[in-house]
Amino acid sequence: MIQRIFFATFFSLFLSLAAFSQAVIEFEELSHDFGEISEGTKATHEFTFKNTGNEPLVITSVRASCGCTTPQWTKEPVAPGATGKITAVYNSQGRPGSFNKTITINSNAVKSSAVVSIKGMVARPNASTPAVAPSAEALKNSPILRAERSSLSLGKVEQNKSILVDVVINNEGASELIIQSFSSPCNCFVLDRSSLSPIAPGKQAVVKAIYTPKVLGAVKERILIQSNDLTQKAVEFNLEAEVVESLGKKSLLKEGNKTSF
Incomplete structure (x- = not known):
């Protein structure tokens, strides 16, 4: 009987400690607005995150909502207290008008999935309006x-x-x-x-x-x-x-x- 009580207590303590040993991902910002960009621009923005947990944070996958957005990310484990980056690159070639894209980040954090977003307006060059040369002044x-x-x-x-x-x-x-x-x-x-x-x-x-x-x-x-x-x-x-x-x-x-x- 005493052994069973001891084992149950030890097992509960083990589960409690395991629950507190987790990575936590916190982003400085969850969205970025590029404003107006010219068509053909590859607009790039870095989302910085910090591991505020007490276990190494590992990014397992990063997926963009469309092929026009290419994500890059920190591949090595991020130690507790350290920072990493998710880089979003939006290719505006052939995509005039407004855009709003998301990037989903999966990791071993206590909240295993996080989403960041980018948006902006792609301005198409007006071929009928010639560029005005700057004045001598x-x-x-x-x-x-x-x-x-x-x-x-x-x-x-x-x-x-x-x-x-x-x-x-x-x-x-x-x-x-x-x-x-x-x-x-x-x-x-x-x-x-x-x-x-x-x-x-x-x-x-x-x-x-x-x-x-x-x-x-x-x-x-x-x-x-x-x-x-x-x-x-x-x-x-x-x-x-x-x-x-x-x-x-x-x-x-x-x-x-x-x-x-």
Whole structure:
């Protein structure tokens, strides 16, 4: 009789402890509005989440509500107190008008399913209305973007591991320079908007970007920097790297590896 009572008590205690040992996923935001974007833009947004539980959080699957949205996510377990990211990339090519898409995240968290959403308006270019060239006065007062370097070699990097890159930019114009976006055919180089602020005339600033290599082997990525510089449509630079499956135990992201150019 005593043994049965002891066993029942021990089993209840075990179940109680197991119930309290769980991962918990909490997002900083559950929706993002891109506003109006031009058709052909690949609009990208990162949803950051934190594991507020006491067990490692593992994302088991991420599904978008349509093929026009490509999700990427943190693949490794997220330790208690650590953060991870869900990146949503919306391809607006051939999709004029408003959009509202969802991404469903499944994990081992106490609430196993979570949903984030993106929305916006895709503006179709009006071919019948020719672009108006800026006036001579506007060009004279325009900011002028100059990247400190036109190319960067990263050496060996790990596939699907994000690398923080510091982009050094000079404003050689007469008014404030505003960086609008980074774009690339690989859709692997995105602007960290949290680092953005206007760059005064004659000043230099560091703009942060995140590079996530996707294709194995030697790669050369073409990156375009868009801004409010009226004298040029975009500034181009090239990024080269050797993408490998694994760098062993070292992780560029965990070590806070940062590359500047």
